[in-house]
Amino acid sequence: xxxxxxIDPAFGDRLLRQDASVRPWLDTLPQRVAESCRAWRLRPxxxxxxxxxxxxxxxxxxxxxxxxxxxxxxLADAGYESRALAAFAGHGVVxxxxxxxxxxxxxxxxxxxxxxxxxxxxxxxAARVAGSVADRLAVVPAPPEAPRLRDLAEDxxxxxxxxxxxxxxxxxxxxxxxxxxxxxxxxSLATDDSSMLTHGDLSLENILRRRDGSWCAIDxxxxxxxxxxxxxxxxxSMLARLLAVPAPLAALRDMHQEFCRAARADAATxxxxxxxxxxxxxxxxxxxxxxxxxVGRLWRTVTLLTPERW
Numbered sequence: 001x002x003x004x005x006x007i008d009p010a011f012g013d014r015l016l017r018q019d020a021s022v023r024p025w026l027d028t029l030p031q032r033v034a035e036s037c038r039a040w041r042l043r044p045x046x047x048x049x050x051x052x053x054x055x056x057x058x059x060x061x062x063x064x065x066x067x068x069x070x071x072x073x074x075l076a077d078a079g080y081e082s083r084a085l086a087a088f089a090g091h092g093v094v095x096x097x098x099x100x101x102x103x104x105x106x107x108x109x110x111x112x113x114x115x116x117x118x119x120x121x122x123x124x125x126a127a128r129v130a131g132s133v134a135d136r137l138a139v140v141p142a143p144p145e146a147p148r149l150r151d152l153a154e155d156x157x158x159x160x161x162x163x164x165x166x167x168x169x170x171x172x173x174x175x176x177x178x179x180x181x182x183x184x185x186x187x188s189l190a191t192d193d194s195s196m197l198t199h200g201d202l203s204l205e206n207i208l209r210r211r212d213g214s215w216c217a218i219d220x221x222x223x224x225x226x227x228x229x230x231x232x233x234x235x236x237s238m239l240a241r242l243l244a245v246p247a248p249l250a251a252l253r254d255m256h257q258e259f260c261r262a263a264r265a266d267a268a269t270x271x272x273x274x275x276x277x278x279x280x281x282x283x284x285x286x287x288x289x290x291x292x293x294x295v296g297r298l299w300r301t302v303t304l305l306t307p308e309r310w
């Protein structure tokens with residue numbers, strides 16, 4: 001079998017909208033696939049899949065074992081991802097078999113699609129799975145070089161203040177008491193003393209099954225921080241579905257609680273961090289041309305969470 005790969009035009013268009021400088025990488029992507037396959041003695045074994053910033057091709061090794069070749073675009077950092085995967089060493093995340101950081105190539109354990117987001121699970125079932133994955137990740141000690149979430153909190157807080165000022169200038173800001181509450185949640189991270197890793201972007205799109213049927217995460221960020229930080233991303237993954245039910249606030253709370261129970265996370269802390277992240281997300285999407293329906297869902301969620309405390 002050859003090593004040619006057909007590039008989905010939608011994948012290329014999406015990357016180019018983010019940064020036009022990615023064009024040379026896109027133009028040479030088939031060549032890059034061929035070079036990695038030659039170097040690692042791989043042969044394609046299925047249809048390519050396209051993620052947010054990367055191409056993933058099912059392959060077989062020289063020993064006929066299943067694997068997945070991932071080519072990471074310049075919009076991400078293959079070295080950073082490989083170091084995160086190496087730190088987790090397969091514990092709750094996809095296994096890393098080989099890496100060529102200069103080529104932006106990773107050889108990974110092959111997982112079985114679809115992702116949890118498309119699995120057909122109910123919000124509570126999805127929250128339980130995500131929580132159990134988060135719990136497994138949270139027992140991995142962070143290596144010394146792992147950035148600490150608390151060290152990033154100052155920049156996050158500064159960005160949040162800037163977003164709020166911009167929204168205030170055009171009359172679209174959250175009430176001051178809501179902003180103050182979100183800011184306090186971010187400030188609370190400054191005292192976080194977590195010594196364990198967390199995923200950093202645990203959306204349901206980033207959770208897939210292993211061949212043995214167990215679930216694990218892909219695309220981890222090398223980050224030391226509390227598991228409570230992940231609740232927002234898990235819940236946001238099903239936001240459209242949660243907001244479509246007759247009692248959306250109850251649905252949001254139930255999914256949040258189920259995640260926290262499975263992850264052994266403090267629900268009150270996770271709730272406040274979720275509110276802060278929803279405010280920040282609503283501001284970001286509104287101020288950067290986000291998809292209209294997504295922006296509407298974010299603002300509705302902020303409205304629902306505003307009077308609520310855990």
